[in-house]
Amino acid sequence: MLASVAKTTQRNSEDTEECKSKINLLEKQVGSLQKEKEDLKERLVVQERHKRxxxxxxxxxxxxxxxxxxxxxxxxxxxxxxxxxxxxxxxxxxxxxxxxxxxxxxxxxxxxxxxxxxxxxxxxxxxxxxxxxxxxxxxxDLTREGFMARQAMWPKIEQARKEGKAAGFRDPHGYINGKCIEVSPKGAG
Missing domain, CATH: 3.30.70.1820 (L1 transposable element, RRM domain)
Incomplete structure (x- = not known):
């Protein structure tokens, strides 16, 4: 009986190790898939902006x-x-x-x-x-992301214009005196 318990424990230990190695492999795959998804999402946003x-x-x-x-x-x-x-x-x-x-x-x-x-x-x-x-x-015709970026940058652009600086937008960036500014929109992500 003791030998049977030892055998079962050994098998459970091997199964646990096998599961751990599979989980590690899956974690790596999920990380790479998430990175690929974010890249595709960004490319889609750029294409949509270009189309519009x-x-x-x-x-x-x-x-x-x-x-x-x-x-x-x-x-x-x-x-x-x-x-x-x-x-x-x-x-x-x-x-x-x-x-x-x-x-x-x-x-x-x-x-x-x-x-x-x-x-x-x-x-x-x-x-x-x-x-x-x-x-x-x-x-x-702005994308949702472009609209949100403009909303977030508007206070800086408006302030720069009041100060007499050349300021404006060129989707998805804002420019003040020829320098690019970026502000992350609220609620993005």
Whole structure:
């Protein structure tokens, strides 16, 4: 009987050692998989940010019941008349974003083929009389991470502007007098 208990104890000890070695191997694999997951997540965020660099959002444009949203390209032509002849080829798609609600107008998302035309319209809309008259404004199409980063950096950018420094954003970074600043957004992670 004592020999049987010793044999069982020996077998349990061997099984425990085998389990420990398997657990150590699995811990290494999990660590490598977590690192790979974080790398893939970061690459996905970069790709999404790059893809959205071709988009502009139009805010404040009233919704009509039977509207043809594609005709909003005319607004882009008014903002940048010098680009009007190429606008039809430069715009890939135009659509409203979000659920339709009674008391709210949805934003319009414009996807451009050419970044240069998108950037020209972005620059010209800031001083556009047409935008002021129609009560619309353009906005960049930021990712959630980009939006949170801007929210976190905004106080520093605003303070720098009050001090007379050149300050602004270039997704996902902020710049003050040509120097890159980064602030980790609250709640990120």
């Amino acid at each position: 660099n071709l988009n502009l959002r139009i805010k404040g444009k009233k919704e009509d019941v039977n509207e043809n949203i594609r005709t909003d390209i005319n607004l882009l032509c008014k903002v940048a008349p010098d680009l009007a002849e190429n606008m039809e080829e430069a715009v890939d798609s135009v659509h409203r974003v979000g659920r339709k609600t009674e008391n709210r107008h949805r934003q319009i998302l414009v996807l451009f083929f050419k970044r240069t035309i998108r950037d020209d319209i972005w620059k010209k809309n800031k001083s556009s009389v047409v935008c002021r008259e129609e009560g619309v404004r353009f906005a960049e």
